[in-house]
Amino acid sequence: MILHIDMNSYFATVEQQANPLLRGRPIAVSGRPTIHSVVAAASIEAKRLGVKSGMSTFDAKRLCPNLIFIPGDPAKYISTTEKLFNIFSSYSPIIEVFSIDEVFLELLPPKKNLEAAVAIALEIKKRIKESVGDYLTCSVGIAKNKFLAKLASEKKKPDGLTIVTKDNLDQILLSSKLSDFCGIGRQVSARLNALGIYTVLQLRKMPLEMLTATFGNVRGRQLHDMAFGLDQSPLVSENDREAAKSYSHNLTLPKETEDKKYIWATLLRLCEKVGRRMRRDQVLGKSVYVFVRSSTVEGIGGQKMMASYTSDGITIFECARYQIMHDSIPQTVRSVGVGVGNVRPKNLVNGTLLPEARRKEDLVFSMDQVNNQFGENTVVLASTMPCFNRERRVAGIRMRLRFN
Amino acid sequence: MYQDLNAPISVVAIFRNGKLLPHSFVWRDRTYLVQSVSFEHQQSQGKARVLIFSVNTKNNMYEISFNTEQMLWRLERAWTE
Numbered sequence: 001m002i003l004h005i006d007m008n009s010y011f012a013t014v015e016q017q018a019n020p021l022l023r024g025r026p027i028a029v030s031g032r033p034t035i036h037s038v039v040a041a042a043s044i045e046a047k048r049l050g051v052k053s054g055m056s057t058f059d060a061k062r063l064c065p066n067l068i069f070i071p072g073d074p075a076k077y078i079s080t081t082e083k084l085f086n087i088f089s090s091y092s093p094i095i096e097v098f099s100i101d102e103v104f105l106e107l108l109p110p111k112k113n114l115e116a117a118v119a120i121a122l123e124i125k126k127r128i129k130e131s132v133g134d135y136l137t138c139s140v141g142i143a144k145n146k147f148l149a150k151l152a153s154e155k156k157k158p159d160g161l162t163i164v165t166k167d168n169l170d171q172i173l174l175s176s177k178l179s180d181f182c183g184i185g186r187q188v189s190a191r192l193n194a195l196g197i198y199t200v201l202q203l204r205k206m207p208l209e210m211l212t213a214t215f216g217n218v219r220g221r222q223l224h225d226m227a228f229g230l231d232q233s234p235l236v237s238e239n240d241r242e243a244a245k246s247y248s249h250n251l252t253l254p255k256e257t258e259d260k261k262y263i264w265a266t267l268l269r270l271c272e273k274v275g276r277r278m279r280r281d282q283v284l285g286k287s288v289y290v291f292v293r294s295s296t297v298e299g300i301g302g303q304k305m306m307a308s309y310t311s312d313g314i315t316i317f318e319c320a321r322y323q324i325m326h327d328s329i330p331q332t333v334r335s336v337g338v339g340v341g342n343v344r345p346k347n348l349v350n351g352t353l354l355p356e357a358r359r360k361e362d363l364v365f366s367m368d369q370v371n372n373q374f375g376e377n378t379v380v381l382a383s384t385m386p387c388f389n390r391e392r393r394v395a396g397i398r399m400r401l402r403f404n
Numbered sequence: 405m406y407q408d409l410n411a412p413i414s415v416v417a418i419f420r421n422g423k424l425l426p427h428s429f430v431w432r433d434r435t436y437l438v439q440s441v442s443f444e445h446q447q448s449q450g451k452a453r454v455l456i457f458s459v460n461t462k463n464n465m466y467e468i469s470f471n472t473e474q475m476l477w478r479l480e481r482a483w484t485e
Binding site for chain 2: 018020021068071075078079374375378
């Protein structure tokens with residue numbers, strides 16, 4: 001038996017929990033209202049007026065003139081998520097973190113039955129109210145697999161509890177839109193529409209062969225199974241996740257900029273973030289890809305192999321900069337991204353014997369130690385300071401937690 | 405909107421059942437009685453663990469923080485309409 005727990009309007013509700021003067025009012029968690037930004041989360045009241053996550057703050061304000069913008073507070077949300085996960089993990093050792101506000105829980109015997117699952121769902125709701133905040137609500141879906149549990153949790157918001165049984169399976173599936181299915185986004189929807197499939201019933205009737213011919217064996221079979229509520233995928237806890245094949249970071253700047261010093265500083269900071277994640281996972285990479293784009297999505301970029309395997313942010317930066325410094329960088333830049341591929345475990349790569357390179361490794365290791373002990377960004381490269389000054393108090397939309 | 409204040413304050417707090425509860429605070433010679441704590445979270449600031457309380461007085465909401473390393477209270481920000 002699987003539970004999918006989805007915190008309702010998470011960031012916005014946390015803000016309303018913290019500040020009772022915001023309750024019952026349309027609010028949007030975003031970057032600062034004075035800069036170009038997007039809505040990271042809208043309160044239930046704002047959603048009723050049409051405000052959605054991902055919408056630009058400009059469009060949101062036009063739609064809802066009374067909308068109150070609250071600058072995102074990542075530390076607050078991370079701290080809250082930790083409290084929530086302490087509650088969730090007391091019911092099962094098998095938890096899949098789907099996002100900062102969504103988890104799957106697999107119940108094991110003797111709790112692997114519907115009655116126990118419902119009791120646990122109600123208890124979780126109660127404990128969230130008692131120990132995290134009485135304004136926080138979650139929607140829970142209970143089903144025999146992940147796909148159905150997630151679909152069920154979407155059915156009633158806020159504060160829902162939906163159970164999928166043999167008796168209501170067809171009713172729940174057939175009353176859903178294709179876009180309600182996790183895994184059917186805009187592009188897949190368009191391709192299904194091109195096949196004449198607009199409803200779940202039509203998807204059901206489409207022969208498997210036709211779907212696999214269009215979408216490939218794996219995806220075609222998956223779409224076919226979705227129509228019948230089938231899903232064999234197991235829960236993947238953080239410890240079971242496959243090793244990453246590449247590491248990347250990209251950033252949409254708070255506003256367009258012509259400041260080259262700031263752009264290089266941002267690229268260096270992203271390279272260092274990539275390197276730090278690679279060092280934490282004990283891997284090295286050899287290829288570097290990079291892009292710099294304007295708001296019209298015009299831009300430059302490329303991919304290049306480095307001389308040797310590395311996880312050092314500065315080496316990654318030098319390779320990335322080399323690829324774009326000879327091209328004409330857009331006059332105004334809106335987003336920057338960098339990634340490292342050809343990743344191998346560190347213990348499979350011969351280490352360097354050059355004293356200069358060893359000193360560099362030691363320095364990076366020491367910086368990591370300081371940041372591990374005293375918190376992220378306690379020690380940073382001085383050249384990255386321009387981005388820290390500008391990005392202060394911008395919503396952390398790309399936050400992702402790892403629970404080890 | 406929130407107004408950042410980042411000012412040192414004096415706080416009367418109660419330790420009860422392993423929890424720290426602010427009771428009142430003094431800012432600019434005025435005492436604010438905490439009527440309720442609506443939220444509590446924590447974050448790291450370098451080596452220090454900082455506890456942040458969202459507290460409600462009769463008329464307004466404030467965020468106050470307690471740095472467990474330095475044992476200092478600060479008024480972080482206040483809500484202004």
